[in-house]
Amino acid sequence: xxxxxxxxxxxxxxxxxxxxxxxxxxxxxxxxxxxxxxxxxxxxxxxxxxxxxxxxxxxxxxxxxxxxxxxxxxxxxxxxxxxxxxxxxxxxxxxxxxxxxxxxxxxxxxxxxxxxxxxxxxxxxxxxxxxxxxxxxxxxxxxxxxxxxxxxxxxxxxxxxxxxxxxxxxxxxxxxxxxxxxxxxxxxxxxxxxxxxxxxxxxxxxxxxxxxxxxxxxxxxxxxxxxxxxxxxxxxxxxxxxxxxxxxxxxxxxxxxxxxxxxxxxxxxxxxxxxxxxxxxxxxxxxxxxxxxxxxxxxxxxxxxxxxxxxxxxxxxxxxxxxxxxxxxxxxxxxxxxxxxxxxxxxxxxxxxxxxxxxxxxxxxxx
Amino acid sequence: xxxxxxxxxxxxxxxxxxxxxxxxxxxxxxxxxxxxxxxxxxxxxxxxxxxxxxxxxxxxxxxxxxxxxxxxxxxxxxxxxxxxxxxxxxxxxxxxxxxxxxxxxxxxxxxxxxxxxxxxxxxxxxxxxxxxxxxxxxxxxxxxxxxxxxxxxxxxxxxxxxxxxxxxxxxxxxxxxxxxxxxxxxxxxxxxxxxxxxxxxxxxxxxxxxxxxxxxxxxxxxxxxxxxxxxxxxxxxxxxxxxxxxxxxxxxxxxxxxxxxxx
Numbered sequence: 001x002x003x004x005x006x007x008x009x010x011x012x013x014x015x016x017x018x019x020x021x022x023x024x025x026x027x028x029x030x031x032x033x034x035x036x037x038x039x040x041x042x043x044x045x046x047x048x049x050x051x052x053x054x055x056x057x058x059x060x061x062x063x064x065x066x067x068x069x070x071x072x073x074x075x076x077x078x079x080x081x082x083x084x085x086x087x088x089x090x091x092x093x094x095x096x097x098x099x100x101x102x103x104x105x106x107x108x109x110x111x112x113x114x115x116x117x118x119x120x121x122x123x124x125x126x127x128x129x130x131x132x133x134x135x136x137x138x139x140x141x142x143x144x145x146x147x148x149x150x151x152x153x154x155x156x157x158x159x160x161x162x163x164x165x166x167x168x169x170x171x172x173x174x175x176x177x178x179x180x181x182x183x184x185x186x187x188x189x190x191x192x193x194x195x196x197x198x199x200x201x202x203x204x205x206x207x208x209x210x211x212x213x214x215x216x217x218x219x220x221x222x223x224x225x226x227x228x229x230x231x232x233x234x235x236x237x238x239x240x241x242x243x244x245x246x247x248x249x250x251x252x253x254x255x256x257x258x259x260x261x262x263x264x265x266x267x268x269x270x271x272x273x274x275x276x277x278x279x280x281x282x283x284x285x286x287x288x289x290x291x292x293x294x295x296x297x298x299x300x301x302x303x304x305x306x307x308x309x310x311x312x313x314x315x316x317x318x319x320x321x322x323x324x325x326x327x328x329x330x331x332x333x334x335x336x337x338x339x340x341x342x343x344x345x346x347x348x349x350x351x352x353x354x355x356x357x358x359x360x361x362x363x364x365x366x367x
Numbered sequence: 368x369x370x371x372x373x374x375x376x377x378x379x380x381x382x383x384x385x386x387x388x389x390x391x392x393x394x395x396x397x398x399x400x401x402x403x404x405x406x407x408x409x410x411x412x413x414x415x416x417x418x419x420x421x422x423x424x425x426x427x428x429x430x431x432x433x434x435x436x437x438x439x440x441x442x443x444x445x446x447x448x449x450x451x452x453x454x455x456x457x458x459x460x461x462x463x464x465x466x467x468x469x470x471x472x473x474x475x476x477x478x479x480x481x482x483x484x485x486x487x488x489x490x491x492x493x494x495x496x497x498x499x500x501x502x503x504x505x506x507x508x509x510x511x512x513x514x515x516x517x518x519x520x521x522x523x524x525x526x527x528x529x530x531x532x533x534x535x536x537x538x539x540x541x542x543x544x545x546x547x548x549x550x551x552x553x554x555x556x557x558x559x560x561x562x563x564x565x566x567x568x569x570x571x572x573x574x575x576x577x578x579x580x581x582x583x584x585x586x587x588x589x590x591x592x593x594x595x596x597x598x599x600x601x602x603x604x605x606x607x608x609x610x611x612x613x614x615x616x617x618x619x620x621x622x623x624x625x626x627x628x629x630x
Contacts, residue, residue: 108475110626132477140475146468150399151392162388163478186399206476 060119061086061210061241062107067116069102076102078265080116086209089232089242091252091273094262095353100245101143103262104212107243109134121210136165139208143215145195147202149188153179156187157201164206176234177201178227192219200228204235211235213244217251229254249346259345263353276348284317284342286324288335300327309337382482389478389486394493403456407494411448411502415440419509431568434595441506442590443565446527446583448498450556453491453528457535458542458552466545466627474625484536492528499524503594516593519600523589526605530582530612537618559583582611 062084069077077099084090092100105111106118109125121137123130147156157174161167174180177197182190190198196219203211213232217225232242232255246252252259253273261269261276269276289309290296296303296310300323303312314320317340328335343351397403415437422436431439464470473483499520507513514520538555542548560566562574563583569575578584585604592598 110471110474132479135475136477140472142468142472142475144468146472148392148396148469150396155392155395159388159392160476162385163476165477202472 059086060084061088061121062243063117063119064103064107065117067103067106067118068114069099069106069111070114076265077106080262080265080267082260082267082270084241084243086241087236087239088257089236089244089255091256091259092243092245092262093247093249093252093259093349097264098262098353099265100262101214104214104243104245108138108140108212136206137209139203139206139211141199141203141211141213141216143218145192145199147187147195147198150186152184152186153190153198153201154183156198157205160202161205166207167205168207170205173201173205176204176231178224178231193221193224196220197224197228200231208240210241210243213242215245215247217246217248225251249344249349253345261349261352268352269348273345276345282343283313283315284340286312286314286317286321286338286340288338291334291336294333298331300324385478385482386485386489389482390489390493393486393490397490397494407448407452407456407498408501410451411444411498412505414444415502415505415509418444419505423509434591435511437506437509437511438595439568439591441502441511442594443587445499445502445594446586446590447560447565448502449495449524449527449586450531450560450583452494452498453531454535454538455552455556456491456494457487457532458538459545459548461536461539462542462545462548465539465624468627470625471627488529488532491532492525495524495528511595514594515597516599519593519598520590522600523586523593523605526612527586527589527608530608530615531586533612533615533619534582535615536623537615540619540622540624563587580607582608 060083062082064083065081067077067080068075080099080103082090092103094100102111106113107120107125109131112126118125120134123134125131125134151159154170154174158170161170174183177200179194179197179201182194187195187198196216200213200216203213216232217228220228229251232244235242242255244251244255256273258271259269259273259276260267286303287309296305299310299312301312301314301320303310305311312320312324321340324335327333418440419437422440425436427433427435427438461470503511503514538552539548542551559578559581560583562569563578563581564575564587565583569578575584585607589601589604589608592601
């Protein structure tokens, strides 16, 4: 099962060729269709600053400016601004109740906003007349597994394919999502992870320019998770823009070009995962434990004791590590558990979201 | 917008094909669910067979309004089946689909709302049609002659199915959680079925007058004419039924929600 995702390369760009034999409708869909829509809008007939602004706008799949949303007296989202470029993968991070799902649902057109500007693929998701066009061009993988239990995997995907103007080929999507061999299985007999992959297939079948993934790998085993990551990377190669939410810092680190960190309804940090919250500029940490009888003062570089270990924070790890290990070899001192690292994305995440108030009713409250 | 679309050759199915696509998968889903298939089709056959065994030998009587027992029960059980296929199926089924997030998932696709509901309506009419054919067939075994007024039957069936579908969607719109849906549906339905003469003739003019303005009795009457009396379309009762359908449709349009978590 998992081999289909992890081992077997099923590149998205191959969908047209794979489709050719099976169905004419899907045969011409695939990667190439993505470029058309944005590139043609606004380019003609405009010049100078206005033209540049429009072209700039066209290069962004999503722009959010000053977004606000309250539920009763609770301000779930206040003044959130960020953007997602075409072909970019952006991860929306934050604790439960930070406003991730509310933001996502406003972008998806499920909820009305109280204030602010939102553009998705050049359209306003709050505008009901744009809804069908927007749904035609976006794909969704929701948190909840929601599929009819008595249809087979193939039927479920074929049914959804029938709703789109130019869907991907059903068979190609089945293998892309790692569902090969399960086509004739009833949905109700699938495992949780298999249902999640069916969800993913349903998000992809319309050949979307923009894909929303709401905690896409929750409940996956490590191999399936790696497989899903490979799939996301293939989609990026094919030009699909992806906005994802996750609680998994490794996932954000592995997939996202940029991270938007929400806390308590506002953006507290934004940037590439490697540099989030000034992480790239922070000091490296050298950590080890000293044998009994060796004092902190004996070390050639100043350090502090933390939870039984010695921690040296340094701006020049190469030099300090050399001094330290030379000294240790000279004096025959073993530095057990020696590691050099930087604050992880999780460290930064926890530091930046520490002060956020916990959600009042985690179960039903809008996240 | 048209300029943007020019890059992608529009290949969308026409409206009829879209509805047929919907009906196909609704039917697949329906027939594979043993519960719905049995309730919709085994129940009416068993009921008519029991009534046939009990009363099959009796002739026409004034108790049954000048009809034989089976001539009385064939249309009322047919009406009951249409109710189950339309009102019952939609009130309970849509509430469950909303709670499961299936409706939200549908809403995230380009399938327009009218396409979804037209598909459901056509699916329910098909189920109702199968029910009526089955019941008339079993009734024939117990000596109820085949009806002759097929256009009137078709009209009554389609109007009744549409009205009860609208009422079903309306009830699904008003029920907040899916666990309550079967109970609420039955609570309203069961006493009304009794009072409307579905299970036995009512000999109270007062009850008849009241239930005559509620949806079930007019439907029973409108089916009894063409099915058992070789009469044409019963316009007065059909009008009452259509009025209820319109009320259901108004509530449904105003209150229907796709999202399990309302704002």
